[in-house]
Amino acid sequence: MQERIFGTDWALARRQFLQTSGMGIGAAVLGSMLPQNLRAQAAAESAVKPAAKRVIFLFMAGAPSQIDLFDYKPDLVNQFRKPLPPSVSMGQRVTAMTKGKEQLVAPSKYKFSQQGDSGIWMCELLPHLSRVADDLCIVNSFNTNAINHDPAKTFVCTGSEIPGRASMGAWISYGLGSMNRDLPDFIVLNSAFWTGGTRNVQALYSRLWGSGPLPSKHQGVKFQTSGDPVLFLSNPRGIDSNIRRRMLDTLGEINQQHFEEIGDPEIETTIAQQEMAFRMQSSVPELTDISQEPQHVLDLYGPEVEKTGSFARNCLLARRMIERDVRFIQIFHRGWDHHTILPKQLPGQCFDVDQPCAALIQDLKQRNLLEDTLIVFSGEFGRTAYCQGTLERDDYGRDHHPRCFSGWLAGGGIRGGMMYGQTDEFSYNVVADSVHVRDLHATMLHQLGIDHERLTFPFQGLDQKLTGVEPARVVREIIS
Numbered sequence: 001m002q003e004r005i006f007g008t009d010w011a012l013a014r015r016q017f018l019q020t021s022g023m024g025i026g027a028a029v030l031g032s033m034l035p036q037n038l039r040a041q042a043a044a045e046s047a048v049k050p051a052a053k054r055v056i057f058l059f060m061a062g063a064p065s066q067i068d069l070f071d072y073k074p075d076l077v078n079q080f081r082k083p084l085p086p087s088v089s090m091g092q093r094v095t096a097m098t099k100g101k102e103q104l105v106a107p108s109k110y111k112f113s114q115q116g117d118s119g120i121w122m123c124e125l126l127p128h129l130s131r132v133a134d135d136l137c138i139v140n141s142f143n144t145n146a147i148n149h150d151p152a153k154t155f156v157c158t159g160s161e162i163p164g165r166a167s168m169g170a171w172i173s174y175g176l177g178s179m180n181r182d183l184p185d186f187i188v189l190n191s192a193f194w195t196g197g198t199r200n201v202q203a204l205y206s207r208l209w210g211s212g213p214l215p216s217k218h219q220g221v222k223f224q225t226s227g228d229p230v231l232f233l234s235n236p237r238g239i240d241s242n243i244r245r246r247m248l249d250t251l252g253e254i255n256q257q258h259f260e261e262i263g264d265p266e267i268e269t270t271i272a273q274q275e276m277a278f279r280m281q282s283s284v285p286e287l288t289d290i291s292q293e294p295q296h297v298l299d300l301y302g303p304e305v306e307k308t309g310s311f312a313r314n315c316l317l318a319r320r321m322i323e324r325d326v327r328f329i330q331i332f333h334r335g336w337d338h339h340t341i342l343p344k345q346l347p348g349q350c351f352d353v354d355q356p357c358a359a360l361i362q363d364l365k366q367r368n369l370l371e372d373t374l375i376v377f378s379g380e381f382g383r384t385a386y387c388q389g390t391l392e393r394d395d396y397g398r399d400h401h402p403r404c405f406s407g408w409l410a411g412g413g414i415r416g417g418m419m420y421g422q423t424d425e426f427s428y429n430v431v432a433d434s435v436h437v438r439d440l441h442a443t444m445l446h447q448l449g450i451d452h453e454r455l456t457f458p459f460q461g462l463d464q465k466l467t468g469v470e471p472a473r474v475v476r477e478i479i480s
Contacts, residue, residue, distance in 0.1 A: 050449025051413025051479075052374040053179070056318050056329045057168065058357065061153060062202055062336030065383035065398050066406035067427040068108045068346060071140045072121040075425055076107035076385065084386045088428050095147060097339065098388060098399045105426065106387035106396055109343060118417030125350040128358035134417035135361050135370070137478045138408045141421020141430045144381050144437045147402050149202045149337070152380035156437055157208040157330075159466045166212035166457070168441065169328035171466045172448060173218040174211075175455045179325035182283035186328045187321060188220040191311040193335035193352060201334050209330060213459035217269040220330065223317075225309030229288050230280060241281070287320055300363060302355040315356040319363050322373050336379060339397040340389045361410050374412025374447050378440070381405050385426040404430050412447050415480040438472035446474040 067073060084103040111124045116133030129136070146152035151161035158165040166174070169186035178185045188209045193201070209220030223229045259267040290298070290305075293316070298305050304312035311333050318329045333353060338345050357377065364370040382405025383398035390396060404423045410416065422432040442452040445466065452472060456463035 050447065051372065052411070052447040053372045054322055054325070054327055054329075054374070055169075055172065055412070055444060055448070056322070056331070056360070056373065056375045058353070058375065058377040059153075059156070059330060059332050060336050060353070060377065060379040061204065061332050061334045062149070062338075063152075063379040063381050063383060063400065063405065064336045064349070065108075065338060065342065065346065066140065066404065067383060067385055067398075068110055068342070069123045069126065069350075070121075070138050070406035070408070071404075071423055071427045072112040072123075073107065073385075073425060073427050074112070076105065076427075079105040079426070080107055081105065081391065084426065084428070088424060088426050090429075092403065093147060094384075095400050098384070098386070103384070103386035104391070105385050106391060106398070107385075116417055120417065120419050123350075125347055126354045128355040132358045132361045132410075135365070135410050136408045136416060137410065137414045138406060138419045139421050139435050139475075139478070140404070140406045140419060140423055140427075141433050141435050142378065142382075142405045142407055142437070142440065143430055143434060144402045144405075146381065147400050149380060149400075152400075152402065153202070153204075153208060156378065156380050158210075158212065159438065159441055159468050163205075163207050164210075164212055166214045166218070166464070166466070167207075167209045167220065168444070168466065169209060169220050169330055170211040170214050170218040171455065172328045172445070172450075174214050174457070175445075175450050176327060176448060179327060182279045183287065183321070183324055183326050184221040184280075185326065186218065186220040186330075187326055188222040189314040189317060189329070189331045190222065190225065190309075191314050191331060191333045191352075192225060192307070192309040193311075193333060193349065202337055204332055204334070213464060214457055215265060215269050217272050220328075223288070229284050283324075287324065288317060290316060290320075297363065301359040304352070304356070311352045312356040312359075315360045316363075319360060319367075319369075322364065322369055323367070338383070339399065341395050342397040343394045364411065370411040372412065374414065374444065375410045376407065376440070376444065377409070378407035379405060382427075385428055401428070403428060409478065413480055414447070415478055418478065420475070420478050433477070435475055436472070438467045438470060439475055441466050442472040443475045443478070447479070 081104050084105055089103070112121045113124070114120065115122045115130040118134050120133050120136070120138060122130040122133055144152055144155055146155050146161050154163055155161045158167050173185035186209065190204060206222070209222065211219035221230065255267050255270060301312045301316050304310040305316055307313060311331065314331045318331060321329050335345070335349055361370060361375065364373055381400055381402040384401045387396040388399055404427060420433055421430065421435055423429060424431050445452045445455065452465065452467045456465050458464070
């Protein structure tokens with residue numbers, strides 16, 4: 001009886017139950033799960049030859065002010081302290097923090113200059129990035145739906161404001177698979193931010209790098225900023241690698257038997273993750289040990305590279321991961337939520353990221369890795385042209401603004417030395433070449449050789465996609 005309940009006969013009975021109950025809905029669901037790998041393979045094969053193999057996504061959590069960094073508006077000085085014209089705001093929604101309050105325009109206090117052979121405009125707070133201007137494609141026409149941080153972050157990371165969807169890296173892992181058997185496809189690094197930037201630090205949640213309905217083996221693996229890079233990486237006292245190997249072999253046999261009995265694909269995922277964890281006990285310490293890096297490379301990334309958990313250190317680790325063919329790396333850098341004292345906070349934030357970003361581009365380029373590695377730099381939305389706080393005391397800031405924001409891309413078949421997209425004179429509305437977050441996702445997948453329309457996963461009666469159900473386009477104008 002026990003064998004009939006828990007063995008092959010039970011599995012057959014379960015299959016018969018699914019076929020005969022609920023008008024066959026159970027069988028349809030079971031059947032829809034079978035071709036998922038074929039769907040991913042078809043999505044990859046249906047697109048053009050990939051320009052990129054890997055992605056580094058530099059996520060500036062909290063939302064940098066585009067008007068102070070990338071979207072140069074020299075004529076805005078003539079609007080200083082004047083109310084934002086209704087013809088510009090057009091009754092668009094604002095947050096509760098500035099709703100009903102006077103919206104006085106505050107132009108950027110920072111100088112801009114043209115950089116590189118391309119002559120693109122760069123802020124004085126970004127001197128190192130200015131030196132690699134000809135490698136950057138700056139997009140000033142990004143826009144999104146969400147006006148508050150958590151849904152906006154969730155949208156950029158997963159393609160939906162609703163929590164629980166698969167993240168960018170999970171989709172790419174699912175669609176393309178692994179290039180390195182000893183490291184995860186998708187690694188997450190959370191950077192310590194400028195020590196003076198302690199205000200309005202938004203939380204980060206594991207669902208931002210989760211797998212949603214996709215098999216859990218595709219979720220991101222978060223490296224820690226202290227102790228072991230990955231939790232439980234070290235063996236406990238009294239356990240060596242031989243004992244661990246025997247334990248996993250036995251556990252694997254039990255899990256495999258369990259899988260044969262009930263057919264749950266998550267059991268296979270567990271087996272694969274346990275084997276990956278064992279291999280990571282040797283691969284991760286080697287990966288994160290930068291002691292053998294030449295001094296000139298460390299100097300390239302700046303003084304903060306010596307600090308564990310710094311953005312500079314994480315950018316260097318990202319380069320090392322790219323060398324080892326990690327498919328998707330996401331680095332979070334927080335502290336960009338500048339509702340107040342923006343002039344005091346923004347220079348520190350830029351100090352954190354400017355030199356390491358430029359170094360990452362240069363380092364990959366000199367190793368011939370930039371051409372097939374796509375780097376994306378973005379926040380979750382932008383900042384308003386009008387201010388919060390008191391202009392006279394430099395304690396002002398800027399509110400959330402989803403209508404337009406700036407970011408940049410480099411490498412991976414993207415044209416360098418160009419600015420794309422245009423906003424109005426207030427950096428408030430996109431007036432030419434709009435790039436929605438969905439368009440960014442579609443373009444990123446396209447550069448990896450994936451058709452965003454065909455990379456799907458059946459879940460709850462809908463073929464889920466990173467780009468969702470609304471229209472999305474590949475921004476071909478920025479592709480070289």
